[in-house]
Amino acid sequence: MFDIENKLLKILSENARYSCEDLSDMLNISSVEVAELIEKLEKEHVICGYPAIIDWDKVSHDRVTALIELKVTPQKSAGFEEIAESITNCREVETVYLMSGGYDLCAIVKGHTFKEVAMFVAKRLAPMDGVISTATHFVLRKYKEVGTVLENKRADDRGMFQL
Amino acid sequence: MRDINELINPEVKALKPSGIRKYFDIAATMDHVITLGVGEPDFKTPWHIREAGIKSLEKGYTRYTANRGMIELRSAISKFMQDRYTLSYDADSEILVTVGGSEAIDGAIRTLVQNGDEVLIIEPCFVCYTPIVKLAGGVPVIIETKAENNFRLTADELRSAITDKTKLLILAYPNNPTGAVMRRGDLEAIAEVLRDTDILVLSDEIYAELTFGGERHVSIAEIDGMKERTIIASGFSKTYSMTGWRMGFACGPAPVIAQMTKIHQFAIMSAPTTSQFAAIEAIVNGEDDISDMRFDYDIRRTFIVNGFRKMGLDCFEPEGAFYCFPCIKSTGLTSEEFCERLLREKHVAVIPGTAFGSCGEGFIRASYCNSMKNLKRALELIKEFIDGLK
Numbered sequence: 001m002f003d004i005e006n007k008l009l010k011i012l013s014e015n016a017r018y019s020c021e022d023l024s025d026m027l028n029i030s031s032v033e034v035a036e037l038i039e040k041l042e043k044e045h046v047i048c049g050y051p052a053i054i055d056w057d058k059v060s061h062d063r064v065t066a067l068i069e070l071k072v073t074p075q076k077s078a079g080f081e082e083i084a085e086s087i088t089n090c091r092e093v094e095t096v097y098l099m100s101g102g103y104d105l106c107a108i109v110k111g112h113t114f115k116e117v118a119m120f121v122a123k124r125l126a127p128m129d130g131v132i133s134t135a136t137h138f139v140l141r142k143y144k145e146v147g148t149v150l151e152n153k154r155a156d157d158r159g160m161f162q163l
Numbered sequence: 164m165r166d167i168n169e170l171i172n173p174e175v176k177a178l179k180p181s182g183i184r185k186y187f188d189i190a191a192t193m194d195h196v197i198t199l200g201v202g203e204p205d206f207k208t209p210w211h212i213r214e215a216g217i218k219s220l221e222k223g224y225t226r227y228t229a230n231r232g233m234i235e236l237r238s239a240i241s242k243f244m245q246d247r248y249t250l251s252y253d254a255d256s257e258i259l260v261t262v263g264g265s266e267a268i269d270g271a272i273r274t275l276v277q278n279g280d281e282v283l284i285i286e287p288c289f290v291c292y293t294p295i296v297k298l299a300g301g302v303p304v305i306i307e308t309k310a311e312n313n314f315r316l317t318a319d320e321l322r323s324a325i326t327d328k329t330k331l332l333i334l335a336y337p338n339n340p341t342g343a344v345m346r347r348g349d350l351e352a353i354a355e356v357l358r359d360t361d362i363l364v365l366s367d368e369i370y371a372e373l374t375f376g377g378e379r380h381v382s383i384a385e386i387d388g389m390k391e392r393t394i395i396a397s398g399f400s401k402t403y404s405m406t407g408w409r410m411g412f413a414c415g416p417a418p419v420i421a422q423m424t425k426i427h428q429f430a431i432m433s434a435p436t437t438s439q440f441a442a443i444e445a446i447v448n449g450e451d452d453i454s455d456m457r458f459d460y461d462i463r464r465t466f467i468v469n470g471f472r473k474m475g476l477d478c479f480e481p482e483g484a485f486y487c488f489p490c491i492k493s494t495g496l497t498s499e500e501f502c503e504r505l506l507r508e509k510h511v512a513v514i515p516g517t518a519f520g521s522c523g524e525g526f527i528r529a530s531y532c533n534s535m536k537n538l539k540r541a542l543e544l545i546k547e548f549i550d551g552l553k
Contacts, residue, residue: 022539158198162201162202162203163181
């Protein structure tokens with residue numbers, strides 16, 4: 001079952017839109033078993049969500065993404081957890097990671113304009129207790145996101161028939 | 164001058180053209196054909212492999228290599244065969260780098276087969292063996308495998324085809340078009356028949372890395388007493404999605420490889436240099452690429468086999484390569500009728516089993532080298548087509 005579970009997770013990580021019936025055919029287990037397995041993985045918070053990968057640049061021009069590096073002072077009892085939680089709770093923040101290397105926390109922040117994101121960092125993140133410094137890097141163009149290349153795919157240039 | 168047609172070698176003219184040409188003409192008039200007809204991975208060559216080829220060009224490595232292929236590549240192949248199959252081949256004398264697995268097959272047959280030699284060919288199979296044997300003056304002797312034997316060659320079938328003229332047995336497992344494999348036990352039974360004969364084996368193992376269900380491919384050369392009579396033809400095309408690079412190799416006894424190298428030297432000179440650099444990167448650092456692609460193929464394989472079975476077709480469980488070979492006898496159509504009508508009526512391309520030998524009648528070959536989306540749509544259309552026949 002571990003093998004099936006891993007297969008299922010890998011398939012869903014690449015495309016979460018398969019029906020239970022399709023997954024049943026791909027994994028050689030019944031649709032009911034697929035549904036139960038997915039439910040279990042959702043309950044255990046192994047599967048945490050199913051967002052689509054969207055190239056927003058194709059549909060709107062007022063979306064800005066920035067990667068914020070934060071250096072913070074860990075707290076005696078809670079380490080990085082409390083400040084990470086405070087940052088996680090901000091609606092503007094899409095992703096938060098604890099990092100090794102030159103800085104401590106990485107936050108990916110979304111906004112409508114460069115100014116809006118910059119002001120969010122200046123007014124909300126930088127003044128937080130424990131934050132020593134921030135560095136804001138704006139994303140200029142996305143080439144690949146969550147394993148998916150964001151360009152129009154080249155047509156299949158193989159022949160129709162080959163023996 | 165006489166009509167040029169009269170001046171062409173009649174042996175070549177007598178070769179039958181591939182039986183699928185008429186489908187090209189039909190498909191050429193159509194838009195949006197979903198093709199399950201290609202024997203070629205849909206993945207691009209992994210980037211680090213392409214990059215190795217590009218870097219070699221940037222550095223100016225654009226000359227011929229040694230006739231046998233770069234020693235770095237032959238050493239890497241030697242290590243690969245040792246690590247994977249516990250087969251020990253000397254990089255200097257027992258390995259030849261060729262232009263695709265195809266050249267290895269051609270070279271081995273031309274090196275071994277003399278006028279009148281009988282060559283055992285196990286059908287259904289890839290289409291090149293019979294024409295090459297004929298051009299070499301050999302006599303193809305066809306052994307037809309059966310679905311009820313999992314399309315494996317049995318010792319009895321082999322024994323009854325052997326005569327005192329039999330020179331060579333061509334084995335091709337994992338098999339195109341059936342997806343069949345031969346397990347160690349099956350190969351031991353074959354080896355038992357061959358052991359007291361002088362029959363050589365050409366083992367086309369181009370799909371060796373694409374086996375499913377956890378059991379790795381076993382080469383007949385691994386069976387006791389078989390290595391000294393076996394030439395393995397293999398390559399990088401299917402394993403690493405490198406079809407266009409034309410990179411293959413042959414491993415076998417030094418005297419055979421030496422003679423194959425002579426033909427190679429006169430006909431080819433050396434395999435493409437850029438491709439050899441890419442192939443070194445592939446074989447040294449491509450392990451993860453193989454497992455990633457094998458994972459995807461395995462999911463698609465399970466999906467397509469279940470799809471065919473659900474629409475009521477018997478479908479043999481393929482354990483290797485990237486084809487499945489469902490039986491369409493229940494539709495009442497011949498393989499060719501099925502394929503032509505499916506293409507015309509539903510714009511889905513599959514290959515009639517008869518393209519791989521007359522025992523392929525009643526079967527079609529569907530390749531699952533395609534996206535899940537296309538496989539799903541193709542299966543829906545095939546189901547519609549079959550339901551429409553009832």
